[in-house]
Amino acid sequence: MNLIYPLAVPKGRRLSCEVCDAPAERVCTACTVTYYCGTVHQKADWGSIHEKICQLLIPLRTAMPFYNSEEERQHGLQQLQKRQKHLIEFCYTVAQKYLFEGKHEEAVPAALHSLRFRMNVHGLNSVELVPAYLLLAEASLGAGIKDVRHRVWLVTSFTTDSRQIYFASCAFGTEDIRTSGGYFHLANIFHGLEKLELSDTLYTKASQIWHTYLNNHYQALSRARSQQADLLGKRFLNDTGLDEAQEAEAIRILTSILSIRESTFSKEPQKTILVLKTLSLLYFLMMDNSKAKDYAMRALGLAETYRSVEERRVIRNLLDLIYSDEEQEGHATT
Known part of the structure; x- marks a missing residue:
């Protein structure tokens, strides 16, 4: 775990903490593509999910190799998306396991990763983000997180009712009128938090x-x-x-x-x-x-x-x- 010195950061590039999005000061020396604001968040991420996915992040966060043909390039992009989709489900499952065990603080970094990979695959305004936001809200509420920097990613006003609505969508389907209230409820929350593009969706x-x-x-x-x-x-x-x-x-x-x-x-x-x-x-x-x-x-x-x-x-x-x-x-x- 080495410190990141200012001269090592490319000019004009901002390195952000994996957990809270604050300016980074440290790097994981195992993968060299994951950054942290300090030892507290680095240890938290390592204990939650990073140890399990450290090496998997390298091909996702490094420049794609040169391909000799468009066919090879498309194949490379498909493989990249496939890895991200795998990490979406893996991180989500790990976070759910922590919640089941009552380990809310450990669940937060894993839920954050699931959300981040969903954004990469589906875009910032997709309804596919909703399950990850719900999971993250449940983890953060259970952990009682007060750190303002965490709230860049957290939605803290989810209630038991909204989580129940999401689980109902699993039973009735995402296009059923019985799930529309869940989308509406989440839209109101995001609208209040000025995440207007997501609330609009x-x-x-x-x-x-x-x-x-x-x-x-x-x-x-x-x-x-x-x-x-x-x-x-x-x-x-x-x-x-x-x-x-x-x-x-x-x-x-x-x-x-x-x-x-x-x-x-x-x-x-x-x-x-x-x-x-x-x-x-x-x-x-x-x-x-x-x-x-x-x-x-x-x-x-x-x-x-x-x-x-x-x-x-x-x-x-x-x-x-x-x-x-x-x-x-x-x-x-x-």
């Missing part, structure tokens, strides 16, 4: 889950009407397929996201249109035509402003059904 994910679910019900209803499947001549009853609690959750999630979207809609209006359209579908299927029409008209206004031809067509079709229902309601009351 999670808000979009929650919106898309609800839109897909409600649009499937809407399309089934539209097909039934077009085929005149109601042989008894009765008016079709719209149905969300949700219970009252789920409908209330959908309204809460979507209206909250809409409020955020409308404050920044000029940057990405399509995301605002998506939420407005989803709320219109929700209220239409709940047979609240007044609110359904209001959200649909707002979506149409945005779509016309930003010249989205396909969106205009879809929204107008929805409005036609809403107007049709209103007419039937009018005839029923006369």
